[in-house]
Amino acid sequence: MITIGHRGASYGRFSIKPGQSRSLYGSRARDYSKWALIGVTMDLAEYGRRARAWLDAHPPTGDDVAAARSYMADLYDAGYSGITWPAEWGGQGLTQAEERAFAAVARDYTLPIYVFSIGLGMCGPTLVDLGTPEQKTRHIRRLLRGEDIWCQLFSEPGAGSDVAALQTRAAEDNGEWVVNGQKVWTSVAQHADYGLLLTRTDPSVPKHRGLTMLIVDMHAPGVTVRPLKDMTGRAHFNEIFFDDVRVPADCVVGQVGEGWNAAVTTLLHERLSISSGVGMSGEKDNPTSFAALSKVADTSDPVVRDQLVELYIRSRALALFNQRLAQETKAGIFPGARGSAAKLLLAELTTFSADLAVDLVGPEALVEGHPLANALALSPALALGGGTNEIMRNIVGDRVLNLPPEPRVDKNVPFNELKVNS
């Protein structure tokens, strides 16, 4: 896990709280069944020492995108980007062991590689899983070297929780796809070179069956990126408008009409990428943490102490749950949908602690510039992004507890006969 150097970091389809960490290499780091355990034996302690030496010797030179690209290229050239990714496409082809050794060291540093997080965590892994050899050759190495920045284009104003209700159309024309529509909640789109775009290519079949995933060149004519101001007063995300954007036929990821399966792959990587970071680190910069609030609250009041204890209990309960998931993962037990429980708990802890923090500090906490003012305004983000709390509860109920499904009214109805948002 590496803490990304970006205040109020956001990624994926939505934002996360500051101090949140995530795996630099997305879910690859935990995918034992595919690339790992190749049998490389080496001195891990030595590997970690060398990584530390390298990181010490290469402090970030700036926090703009150009500096990030340059840093990422150096990181790649030093062998620390894509550690477990297949060597065939530009990864290092090493094992979990090295990945973990590097992560353990890197936790002490703040790497300026935020803009690459969507590519590394979601888009890259999806291409590795589903891309054509040409697509992998074209993109993976450049992605790992920071030459290309990627974003993910799924959510729409009318399709949030219900991603498959999306309305962005891609129509065939002369062997190309012509895309029209709007996406939203897109992180790093303003810097992105490529996007993984989910489109509707057949509205006459039920909604999950008429989708196709495309690789879109974000510099193509007709692509407009507009920052989306959120309730913090800042723009952590973008809206993207597609106006007759032409996409070559060889940019389809997976099969035409199989976009939903491709999206599920991407979202699985997103969720792993989130849950792997949940509660694991970054607490030291969090103004709503128990440690931070214990310093500023009036602990002479026993009721305040009790409130702080509640925060401590919830924080530790979640942190230990995450550690257990991490230990299970290391031991080869895949967390699956249980990661959604961790994400739900973190979302609730985040709103709870921001609320409590303001109560403890009082009106001064709400003055612009106070860390808690920002923390409060950002606190709903995790409960909305990457699946709302309600969606998480559905996932836990359906996939962990195997409860009977909700009756679905939208399963077998052609999309163009379905009730959707306008």
Next chain:
Amino acid sequence: MITIGHRGASYGRFSIKPGQSRSLYGSRARDYSKWALIGVTMDLAEYGRRARAWLDAHPPTGDDVAAARSYMADLYDAGYSGITWPAEWGGQGLTQAEERAFAAVARDYTLPIYVFSIGLGMCGPTLVDLGTPEQKTRHIRRLLRGEDIWCQLFSEPGAGSDVAALQTRAAEDNGEWVVNGQKVWTSVAQHADYGLLLTRTDPSVPKHRGLTMLIVDMHAPGVTVRPLKDMTGRAHFNEIFFDDVRVPADCVVGQVGEGWNAAVTTLLHERLSISSGVGMSGEKDNPTSFAALSKVADTSDPVVRDQLVELYIRSRALALFNQRLAQETKAGIFPGARGSAAKLLLAELTTFSADLAVDLVGPEALVEGHPLANALALSPALALGGGTNEIMRNIVGDRVLNLPPEPRVDKNVPFNELKVNS
């Protein structure tokens, strides 16, 4: 409102907490549109004074059923039973004003009339609404005089929240109905002379359409009443078994096949009867009340004080809500489904306060015989009876907030093709 003299009082389809009060005359007391405001003018203060004098002069003579019958007869003969019920069938035909004047006085007494509460609160009002003239003549006066005890027979083991899924069959045979099946959660059935019984007379139509309500003689051959031991270790309710019980044709309430409408009428009276009593009185005997717990808890601990304050806040918030509903009702504003909000809040307050009470008092509270041990074991009752908390939330959502309905899978399917509990 009159507090009924029965510890751990229970009624209707389910139980309520001790100290709960209810209207002696069910929802009639609030039904302005029909019988009230007939224009009788009299000195209400004098009416109240006379009632007090009568109540002072007639202390209960025992707490068995015979004494209750005798007391009820006296109450009726004195003119204090069925105050607003139509004179035509044996009521007093007076107005809300007298009813309220009597209720205000009667609140200071504990009347031993618990066994009549289902008849007075639910069965009687249903008969007045839907019964034939013969049925009213036969039953209403006897009911008001305490000559007959009534119970209500709707719920079944496989049909709780979903009453209309009931499976008790009534089949026509030689101009009579032959009833087979089982009912449950029936208060006072062990003393009852009559029951309002909901049966399925046509399983080939959707479930709400094949029901019929019958008046059943509880002394008829084939009726077996068995006490149902609940989690308090006592039997507040009964199970009733019907084994080829024959019911004459003139005992149908309303129309054959229209039993659901009749049941809705009854349940409406039940709900009004409950919500009218909610939080209004009886707190003095409640061991989980703020007043009671303030005396026994260690209030030197500020955290305990804060917990007691939470209890106080919730109790007062609900009590004031109930008072507002009562004032609105007096002013002619019918509470409707908002009463379900009050019932839900009381159910939650009841479980909350019993839980808190035990925490405040400690292990001694759980010793058999301690008032809190009983209060804790009884605390779930209100969240289950008269509609679970989930049903209450549906009602508030659907009927107060007018939210869109859940899709119904059971609306148009013939009952005998429907998924039901076995």
Next chain:
Amino acid sequence: MNLLLSAEQQDLRAAVRSFLSNVNPRDGYDPAVYGRMNGELGLAGLVIPDEYGGAGGGISDLSVVLVETGAALLPGPFLATTLATLALLECPDKELLSGIAEGRINAALAWEDRPLVLGGMEADVLILVTGEPSLVAVEGFGREPVETIDITRGMARVSLDGATTRVLGRPSDRVHDLAMVAIAAEQLGVLRESLAAIVSYAKVRVAFGRFIGSYQGVKHKLADMHCALEQAESLVRHAAWTADAAPDELPLAAALAQAYVGRACFQAAKDSLLLHGGIGFTWEHDAHLYFKRAKSDEVLLGPPRLHRSRLAALLGLS
């Protein structure tokens, strides 16, 4: 006890609601709007006695208005001037009260130990509660604007250096109690509108082919919010009634209202925002304005635990 609105109060509510229907919370303080509000509707003078040019209304009347200004997130110093007015009623000052009633004077209520003052930038005069306790009218005070998360109305950091002060009298605790009732009334409005907004949205927003309000995950939360609203409304009516008709009961009723309604209001605003999904997180949507007003109001007189410990004291727990 009376927990119902009179016919006059219902008319008042309708008039205020209609007036406020054109107010946008993002427009900031608009003296022209306040001019009409205090002129046509006479809201600034609502609780000011006739002799000072007011309407001589009660706290129950005022709370009807504050519920509506809260629901509309009326920007500007209305609440601030109202709180100052309520303090002035304790130590009446003809000049100030008539000025407020006429809409000429904006005022703000301040406590000696709290430098952040709601409405401090717009205030012509500060009504200061000192530790003595004294109520002091302060003019010519220093101030600088303080931006908070609540963009609909500002605060100021004030300094009394070089200010002109005039002692108005010795106020009772009623100043604080009435402030609690007034803020609870505003919070009730914020709660009501937060619920109304998400109820409306739940009836039109579709997910998975159904209106989201048909899902129990949403419906049951909204039902709980409705329960909170019913209780909050009852508590505010009760507290206002005690202020008018049973002053001995006011301290308990005011602390009770503030303790319950403040929490319930923020919870409702938060849940409303969350149930809106992503759109609720955008700047353009109003959900965050309610969320931020709710939190600002909740801590305005101090955090909830203070109201709760006051309740404990009033209830004789110790």
Next chain:
Amino acid sequence: MNLLLSAEQQDLRAAVRSFLSNVNPRDGYDPAVYGRMNGELGLAGLVIPDEYGGAGGGISDLSVVLVETGAALLPGPFLATTLATLALLECPDKELLSGIAEGRINAALAWEDRPLVLGGMEADVLILVTGEPSLVAVEGFGREPVETIDITRGMARVSLDGATTRVLGRPSDRVHDLAMVAIAAEQLGVLRESLAAIVSYAKVRVAFGRFIGSYQGVKHKLADMHCALEQAESLVRHAAWTADAAPDELPLAAALAQAYVGRACFQAAKDSLLLHGGIGFTWEHDAHLYFKRAKSDEVLLGPPRLHRSRLAALLGLS
């Protein structure tokens, strides 16, 4: 830190679970069952060192067992003897420990100022924590049975008049900490089974033509219960691990586990009962047994606020 079960612990769990699958919580204390449990499975001696005839297991092993005995609502004095054993480990007594390991002796842990003793009727010996602090073995004490809402196991009101006492040593706080961990492990089992019961029921019970588990009103509550279970399980594993491997961290971990798991367990048992509907309120159904065990366990060492204030102290808040 290790939060996972070893292969041996998984085998132990399977063995205990299998053994307990035939135990009915309503059957009361059955010495024959205990004989087999302590014989075949050696549970009474699990954490007793080899030298006293035990298996020399750790608290992590014990907690695996207690989760299962909790889930099965094992009747009788198993927890009581376990708590006494944990205390004896602090001031070892060969005779008592070997007797317990062999299954010959039932013991119960008592505190000087608490006359209600879990397992007091079945206990051959009381292990008493006095204020000195001393750990004292007490025999020949007076006792009378106390029925509580938890019918699956009894308490006694004990009196020390005329009892034989023998001071075993000076115990540390670890006695209390280990008791907290042991009870938290049992609570975890009660929580797990409460959830499992309602999950099963929600898959077969029909209302309005659908399985009730398909309603979000039910599903989301069960999801929240699952979240609580995951956290509770992590906290219990962690506390047990500290007892075995990081004793300095035990006090905090134990108070943390008890504070969280006790609450979560009762909430789960209550929600499980409520979501069963009417059937959950009947005597015949087991839901109330879990509900009552959960509440009994929660206050056994004192109400939750005590664990929380202990946490506050351990965290240096003041």
